[in-house]
Amino acid sequence: MLPLLTREKNADRVVRHASGDKRFKILEVHMKKHQFRQDALIEVLHKAQELFGFLEDDLLLFIAAKLKLPPSRVFGVATFYHFFTLKPQGEHTCVVCLGTACYVKGADKIMAAIQEKYRIKAGETTPDNQLSLLTARCIGACGIAPAVTFDGHVAPKLTPETALEKLKTLI
Amino acid sequence: MAAKTLIIDGKAVSAEEGATVLQVARDNNVAIPTLCHLEGVYDVGACRLCLVEVAGSTKLQPACTTKISEGMNIQTDSDRLRKYRRLTLELLFAERNHVCAVCVSNGHCELQTLACSLGLDHVRYDYVFPKWKVDVTHRLFGMDHNRCILCTRCVRVCWHIEGAGTKNVAGRGATAKIISDLDQPWGDSESCTECGKCVMACPTGALFHKGATAGEMEHDRDKLEFIVNAREKQQWLP
Amino acid sequence: MQLDDLKVLVAKHIGARKKIVLRTCMSAGCMSSQADVIKKNLEAEVKAQGLEADVEVRRVGCMGFCGQGPLIGVDGLSAKEKLFEFVKPTDAPAIVGSLKGAACDVQVGNPDHPFFARQMRIVRANGGIVDPERIEDYLAVGGYQALHQVLTEMKPSEVVDEITRSGLRGRGGAGFPTGLKWGTVAKSAGAKKYVVCNGDEGDPGAFMDRSVLESDPHIVLEGMAIAAYAVGADQGFLYVRAEYPLAISRLQTAIKQAKALGLLGGGIFESPFNFNIDIRIGAGAFVCGEETALMASVEGKRGTPRPRPPFPAESGLWGCPTLINNVETFANITAIIQRGGAWYAGIGTEKSKGTKVFALTGKIKNNGLIEVPMGIPLRQIVEEMGGGAPDGGHIKSVQTGGPSGGCIPAAYLDTPVDYESLTQLGSIMGSGGMVVMDDTTNMVEIAKFYMEFCMEESCGKCIPCRAGTAQMFHLLEKITQRRGTARDLAKLEELCDMVRHTSLCGLGQTAPNPVASTLKFFRSEYEALLQPDPFGPRTTAATQSTAPVTL
Numbered sequence: 018m019l020p021l022l023t024r025e026k027n028a029d030r031v032v033r034h035a036s037g038d039k040r041f042k043i044l045e046v047h048m049k050k051h052q053f054r055q056d057a058l059i060e061v062l063h064k065a066q067e068l069f070g071f072l073e074d075d076l077l078l079f080i081a082a083k084l085k086l087p088p089s090r091v092f093g094v095a096t097f098y099h100f101f102t103l104k105p106q107g108e109h110t111c112v113v114c115l116g117t118a119c120y121v122k123g124a125d126k127i128m129a130a131i132q133e134k135y136r137i138k139a140g141e142t143t144p145d146n147q148l149s150l151l152t153a154r155c156i157g158a159c160g161i162a163p164a165v166t167f168d169g170h171v172a173p174k175l176t177p178e179t180a181l182e183k184l185k186t187l188i
Numbered sequence: 189m190a191a192k193t194l195i196i197d198g199k200a201v202s203a204e205e206g207a208t209v210l211q212v213a214r215d216n217n218v219a220i221p222t223l224c225h226l227e228g229v230y231d232v233g234a235c236r237l238c239l240v241e242v243a244g245s246t247k248l249q250p251a252c253t254t255k256i257s258e259g260m261n262i263q264t265d266s267d268r269l270r271k272y273r274r275l276t277l278e279l280l281f282a283e284r285n286h287v288c289a290v291c292v293s294n295g296h297c298e299l300q301t302l303a304c305s306l307g308l309d310h311v312r313y314d315y316v317f318p319k320w321k322v323d324v325t326h327r328l329f330g331m332d333h334n335r336c337i338l339c340t341r342c343v344r345v346c347w348h349i350e351g352a353g354t355k356n357v358a359g360r361g362a363t364a365k366i367i368s369d370l371d372q373p374w375g376d377s378e379s380c381t382e383c384g385k386c387v388m389a390c391p392t393g394a395l396f397h398k399g400a401t402a403g404e405m406e407h408d409r410d411k412l413e414f415i416v417n418a419r420e421k422q423q424w425l426p
Numbered sequence: 427m428q429l430d431d432l433k434v435l436v437a438k439h440i441g442a443r444k445k446i447v448l449r450t451c452m453s454a455g456c457m458s459s460q461a462d463v464i465k466k467n468l469e470a471e472v473k474a475q476g477l478e479a480d481v482e483v484r485r486v487g488c489m490g491f492c493g494q495g496p497l498i499g500v501d502g503l504s505a506k507e508k509l510f511e512f513v514k515p516t517d518a519p520a521i522v523g524s525l526k527g528a529a530c531d532v533q534v535g536n537p538d539h540p541f542f543a544r545q546m547r548i549v550r551a552n553g554g555i556v557d558p559e560r561i562e563d564y565l566a567v568g569g570y571q572a573l574h575q576v577l578t579e580m581k582p583s584e585v586v587d588e589i590t591r592s593g594l595r596g597r598g599g600a601g602f603p604t605g606l607k608w609g610t611v612a613k614s615a616g617a618k619k620y621v622v623c624n625g626d627e628g629d630p631g632a633f634m635d636r637s638v639l640e641s642d643p644h645i646v647l648e649g650m651a652i653a654a655y656a657v658g659a660d661q662g663f664l665y666v667r668a669e670y671p672l673a674i675s676r677l678q679t680a681i682k683q684a685k686a687l688g689l690l691g692g693g694i695f696e697s698p699f700n701f702n703i704d705i706r707i708g709a710g711a712f713v714c715g716e717e718t719a720l721m722a723s724v725e726g727k728r729g730t731p732r733p734r735p736p737f738p739a740e741s742g743l744w745g746c747p748t749l750i751n752n753v754e755t756f757a758n759i760t761a762i763i764q765r766g767g768a769w770y771a772g773i774g775t776e777k778s779k780g781t782k783v784f785a786l787t788g789k790i791k792n793n794g795l796i797e798v799p800m801g802i803p804l805r806q807i808v809e810e811m812g813g814g815a816p817d818g819g820h821i822k823s824v825q826t827g828g829p830s831g832g833c834i835p836a837a838y839l840d841t842p843v844d845y846e847s848l849t850q851l852g853s854i855m856g857s858g859g860m861v862v863m864d865d866t867t868n869m870v871e872i873a874k875f876y877m878e879f880c881m882e883e884s885c886g887k888c889i890p891c892r893a894g895t896a897q898m899f900h901l902l903e904k905i906t907q908r909r910g911t912a913r914d915l916a917k918l919e920e921l922c923d924m925v926r927h928t929s930l931c932g933l934g935q936t937a938p939n940p941v942a943s944t945l946k947f948f949r950s951e952y953e954a955l956l957q958p959d960p961f962g963p964r965t966t967a968a969t970q971s972t973a974p975v976t977l
Contacts, residue, residue: 027378058726059709063668074370081605086368087353087379090727096358096371097728097885099710100668116630117861118787119824120875154712154879156669159787159859160455160492160794171458233733236928248927253733275924279893312917313897338886357728357886359733360711362896364886 028082031075040068041079048083055084058094071102099154107142109148109187112166113180116155119163120147123176127163128152131175131184147188194260195380203256208253208271210238213264220247220264221273221302224274226389227415229348235339237273237302240264248272274306279283282313283362284320285334286392293393299337300392316362323368325375328398329387338364342386354380358401368393388412400406427688428696429574432565435687439562444482446525448472449499450553451490452639453631454672456496461516464496465864467518475522481641487641489554492844495792499537499554509535514651517856540810541792548781549757550797553641556674557647561683564644570689572763576652578698585656586612589759591767593779597713598624598752598898599779599830600932601845607749610739611657614747619659622743622750624720625666625673627830629828630879634783634860635753637795639666639673643680647703649756651690652763654701657749662703663724668710677705682818691935712829712883713923716931717750719885730885731931754783774800778844788825788861791816798843805839808862819864823947827856828874829883832943833869852943854936858938869948870955874902880933891934894925898941911959915952948951 035041045065050147051057061084065076071097081091095101113119113128128139131150142149158164161173165180167187174185193202196209196218203212208231213220223235231252239248243261251264264270280286280299288294320333338357343366345354354377358367368377387395388408396405417423433957447555450456450465468483489497498521511533512519524530532550532872556563564570576585587791590605618950623646627635638645650662666674681703686688692700706724713719714729721743723729730897742748758780762770772778779801784807787793791813796809808814808824815821832853834841841847855861863872881895901918904910930933945952 056726059723060707063707077370084518084976089356090354092367092370093356093358093728097360098711118631121788121863121867127569152670153626155630157627157636158458158627159631159785160786161458164458171454172460174377233930236888236890239928250733270926272928277890279889279897283893314900324698361882361884361886362892
């Protein structure tokens with residue numbers, strides 16, 4: 018037999034590896050709920066990110082195999098939407114809203130203060146893996162601008178000082 | 189199918205219902221510049237070079253996806269259209285690193301040919317000079333992202349004609365990129381059948397046969413057309 | 427379930443209500459200031475002060491005055507304190523005490539403030555009144571009666587006619603006549619049809635749809651069901667942004683409750699009409715607000731738009747006729763059915779009927795959500811309702827329509843707010859974001875801010891939008907950094923024209939608007955930043971020959 022044919026396929030390897038991890042089981046149940054429909058790809062990716070924190074290659078391959086989609090399609094979708102991340106996130110996340118209302122009220126200054134204090138740029142994680150700094154297009158909290166989300170909780174009417182204080186208590 | 193009559197550039201023509209403006213124009217020897225359009229695969233209307241003026245509509249319409257209708261009056265060339273087309277090409281040149289003199293497709297490049305025919309002798313916009321890599325991990329082919337114009341012809345032939353789905357677009361906006369499988373080196377792709385259709389389809393020097401040097405790369409478009417005719421019309425034309 | 431069964435349920439629900447109701451706003455804005463803790467404390471305090479028999483604490487949706495939040499409304503008491511502002515969790519004893527007449531030092535709001543008094547609430551009629559997580563509350567204010575009326579008394583074509591008569595236009599921004607859209611989908615041939623609600627509110631500075639979904643989810647579900655009956659669809663999709671987790675969870679609850687009562691699902695009101703709604707969660711892509719991109723996203727694909735025609739009404743989701751309307755459009759439907767299209771057409775201006783919800787934010791005293799009749803002068807919104815700029819500043823401009831809109835200078839504040847007038851000024855109605863800017867705001871920076879937004883949100887499919895927005899951002903950056911010349915400004919204007927007329931979808935076609943409108947009204951701010959041209963005074967860039975060259 019040709020050596021090419023005996024080599025284990027990536028997808029098979031991933032599915033075999035996945036059998037030991039409970040999270041893959043939960044993900045598969047979720048896919049089953051959607052009858053493994055290919056149009057549920059985005060829903061499945063949401064669930065996968067919720068379970069694993071980020072979308073690594075083997076996870077994407079697992080999803081592709083289960084939904085019977087080409088890997089390139091799964092990767093294309095996962096990288097199109099900002100919400101999905103392919104890199105591991107820090108212990109804590111800080112999402113600065115840079116919508117118009119927040120912007121005219123000084124969100125850029127908050128952003129600059131955090132960037133300077135923690136020496137990271139938007140989309141990056143501190144070397145000690147404690148904090149990931151992210152930006153949002155608009156979280157719809159314009160009435161209480163400028164707003165920042167710390168670990169999923171929205172904090173209203175911040176200044177650079179109060180934002181840094183919040184981060185201090187967080188980390 | 190019912191026949192429709194319409195006017196293209198002042199000339200009355202008739203064509204079958206369901207045809208696109210581009211098909212009718214080409215059947216009547218009216219040249220409309222295109223880049224993302226490729227015979228045999230579905231159109232996406234993305235490059236905006238084939239935009240034409242339709243009387244009664246304030247919006248410019250892409251010839252490749254616009255179906256003809258009775259009494260349509262189409263203008264395929266005007267100062268305004270020529271200006272927009274030239275600007276579109278300028279934006280393309282400035283966007284990535286197109287250097288004709290050292291390109292494998294020099295002399296056989298659709299982007300280059302279009303630029304010449306539209307009288308584009310220099311680009312007035314600042315070049316972006318992004319840093320893109322060249323993927324030469326594949327046994328037979330190479331992909332130079334610096335020369336890619338994201339027309340997605342390769343993606344469409346891979347999905348629609350070959351059916352492998354190896355190629356797709358990842359990311360978005362100016363950082364969008366043509367990928368193989370999970371954005372892995374092309375040579376590691378398990379789904380690639382090495383059929384080479386993507387290389388035949390590429391309008392620039394982004395996809396090329398390994399070993400081709402400056403000016404040597406010719407994209408064999410006839411072979412694609414042969415396959416499509418055979419599959420869809422059951423006609424095996426040499 | 428029959429209408430009579432519902433009435434029994436409602437009667438029981440109303441009977442169980444208490445004399446005094448403390449309405450606690452639990453929308454995303456107030457939640458960020460611990461509205462959930464406030465509610466818990468209030469409940470404990472009611473118990474502690476022995477008022478359980480008379481007082482209930484109700485979770486409600488957005489009352490609109492978000493800048494003054496957290497808010498608490500008081501019902502059923504003749505007391506003068508009907509609204510508390512800036513409530514803190516520790517204020518609970520004082521507020522509950524005030525119900526017994528005790529003195530209270532919590533800031534009291536004025537329910538007759540122009541911010542409230544000038545409003546006309548149709549879409550937001552139940553916002554801040556009903557508990558969004560209890561369907562009984564919605565039923566108690568007449569909910570699902572319009573659906574019953576439609577199913578038992580009207581033919582689908584009559585529903586379409588009624589909507590057409592109302593003159594309602596799409597609230598997503600473009601203002602396409604809703605009745606015409608419904609009629610087209612109804613007439614399209616196809617065994618399977620879909621109704622899609624666009625809740626991908628992507629404009630920065632806009633939160634109208636979030637508020638409606640969080641405060642009154644059933645009004646949207648009912649509107650979708652009526653639409654489905656009118657066009658002959660049996661499946662609906664509600665596309666919501668992932669940035670709105672509270673809206674998503676309340677919608678899930680609402681759908682579950684409606685299904686349990688037989689108001690969604692099979693055989694609604696024991697008629698042959700079936701309708702199911704699935705929620706689809708967006709994943710952070712502004713372009714998915716464009717209808718063809720939204721459909722691609724619902725199908726689980728990359729959210730890239732495609733050329734229209736074919737329009738979704740003819741070929742939409744999976745090639746089937748599909749009706750796509752915005753959240754606010756659907757929220758108008760029940761009122762139109764119950765009170766008649768003619769009543770609705772009596773509100774607003776000749777071409778823009780009804781009301782519009784705006785999110786009033788930015789450099790303005792009173793931040794929040796307002797619903798006003800179409801045609802109201804911008805000045806009334808900004809100066810009377812909004813209270814003008816804070817800290818003695820002067821209003822310089824009002825931005826409407828987000829990244830697709832423009833900046834309206836203060837000199838034009840007397841413009842009536844309707845689709846045509848705003849378009850004439852180079853802006854658009856948009857989905858309802860209204861960001862006020864004062865004289866400390868640099869308009870070139872604002873134009874750059876929006877251009878960066880469009881550049882990053884461009885899907886990358888068509889060249890003018892992908893490469894054009896990048897070049898325009900680059901030129902704006904050059905100008906703001908005082909490196910630009912008159913030649914760069916000319917290039918910027920050239921690109922504005924080109925990107926607008928050649929882009930594939932609405933994102934690209936409107937991306938130049940913020941630049942074009944600030945150039946129109948605040949050109950001097952651009953010119954003040956320009957540097958002398960080192961290559962001489964050649965100002966126009968169009969020096970190339972226009973004749974085609976044959977190879």
